[in-house]
Amino acid sequence: GAVVSQHPSRVICKSGTSVKIECRSLDFQATTMFWYRQFPKQSLMLMATSNEGSKATYEQGVEKDKFLINHASLTLSTLTVTSAHPEDSSFYICSARDLGLAGGTDTQYFGPGTRLTVL
Amino acid sequence: AQTVTQSQPEMSVQEAETVTLSCTYDTSESDYYLFWYKQPPSRQMILVIRQEAYKQQNATENRFSVNFQKAAKSFSLKISDSQLGDAAMYFCAYRSPVLSDSWGKLQFGAGTQVVVTP
Numbered sequence: 001g002a003v004v005s006q007h008p009s010r011v012i013c014k015s016g017t018s019v020k021i022e023c024r025s026l027d028f029q030a031t032t033m034f035w036y037r038q039f040p041k042q043s044l045m046l047m048a049t050s051n052e053g054s055k056a057t058y059e060q061g062v063e064k065d066k067f068l069i070n071h072a073s074l075t076l077s078t079l080t081v082t083s084a085h086p087e088d089s090s091f092y093i094c095s096a097r098d099l100g101l102a103g104g105t106d107t108q109y110f111g112p113g114t115r116l117t118v119l
Numbered sequence: 120a121q122t123v124t125q126s127q128p129e130m131s132v133q134e135a136e137t138v139t140l141s142c143t144y145d146t147s148e149s150d151y152y153l154f155w156y157k158q159p160p161s162r163q164m165i166l167v168i169r170q171e172a173y174k175q176q177n178a179t180e181n182r183f184s185v186n187f188q189k190a191a192k193s194f195s196l197k198i199s200d201s202q203l204g205d206a207a208m209y210f211c212a213y214r215s216p217v218l219s220d221s222w223g224k225l226q227f228g229a230g231t232q233v234v235v236t237p
Binding site for chain 1: 128154156162163164165166169176189210222223224227228229230
């Protein structure tokens, strides 16, 4: 299957600082990427949909100014957690949609996730 | 909005045995997609199997197969000949047809933890 990378895998930061997480589709182009948040032993919660070349669409209750999303190319989307606070500590997962134009099927593939700890 | 329900928080199975995970969903759409994803302790989400609603034939991937009952809105996953490596959280997911949602967002269930005992 297609490969999606995510960097960094773990990050620890001080309260008030900003953290950037990168999501890359390695062997396909992704016009659409998604950002999720997952709490321990819970399901994935969709935060936003990222579309290449346009503004991200955020789910209800997600602060746009705190979670900045940029999808500048067909293989890269970034999530920046601005002015991070301890309550932002979580596991963040990205996914990229492979439309299957190269012969596969329209499927979402996931990155390995980023564990953010805000002290 | 569509909802996906996984009513089994945890299922235990012995090695080499079979386990079935249940998933039901609520939708008024007729053409949609269903998926099972596996999340092992590494937390990497892995696609296990997918099913298109317009296909009557149940999807199969090696030891994994589904029982898709469209009228009942049920999509169960059967794991045959269970292996220790199958231990993971399994999520059922629903995706609307393109005409309803061109972005292809997934709606996940709460997940079922599969425990495999030797």
